[in-house]
Amino acid sequence: MQLEVVLGDITEQQVDAVVNAANSSLLGGAGVDGAIHRRGGPEILADCRRLRAEAYQNGLPAGQAVATTAGLLPATWVIHTVGPVYSEREDRSAILRSCYRESLRVAGELGARSIAFPLISAGAYRWPVRHALEIAIGELRAAGRQGGLGAARLVLWQPQTLALAQDVLAADAGPAPGTA
Template structure:
């Protein structure tokens, strides 16, 4: 059974088996969560991403899919990179957003991870409305078939935390 907790904080400081990165399809680093993870984890993560692009992911990582690399200097063992959909009003891509969570948990299962920290995928520069991003994350995590027992939703700012609190209540553990 999965224990889902949420809190406001810095995902790069989470002591878990795997940290999920809201990556771009080129696995090339960037801003937001992606940039923070690469900066904190150091060059080993980018080196591993380049190797994936050279070998198994020549065309990049498709939206909704996930792949793991080393976590470099992060307090986690692995980084699971997933590519969220870019929000477009009038186009329902919520299934792709939920896939980011379920495929990341499937990769965590393959790795033998029991604890995973997620950011709020697609809710930053990809423009997904925060309240719905929280809803999609919770739906995906709570319905996933996984051996992971500890899932943390690490929310970057007070606005995202308020949205999670409004949906889930003030408790940090569900």
């Protein structure tokens, strides 16, 4: 799987599936969630309401993922996942990792060949950006080694986050072959 890290707007990504950093209600919110619902139109909300009525009456638990139509977005599906709120007292990184794994699992079940992710939990849920990047890049690289999807894109909103992501990518790659 090809991993790409870009500066951009998640709602403009031309991929098979766009991941929404949703809240557990699945009914829209602020940040990425609000942008996806606004730009995608009422079809996304209608699908989310159906999911709430049928399978997720208490909301989507953190770390899980579910798909809906993409409505007016230039994608086929939106995969909604609920990231954990950051806590200094409790390590919730396994839940954040699960957001990426579960989203990739759902994408595979849908037959998606390309997927775009926002940086889950790094906004309103206050996850430290560098750590969120390390988790995202680590999970996407691990999935890439297993095959399946053709391309994964991490879409970042701010230039300073992109610069930090490039540092994480370089550090994660380790030394070049033949160097110590």
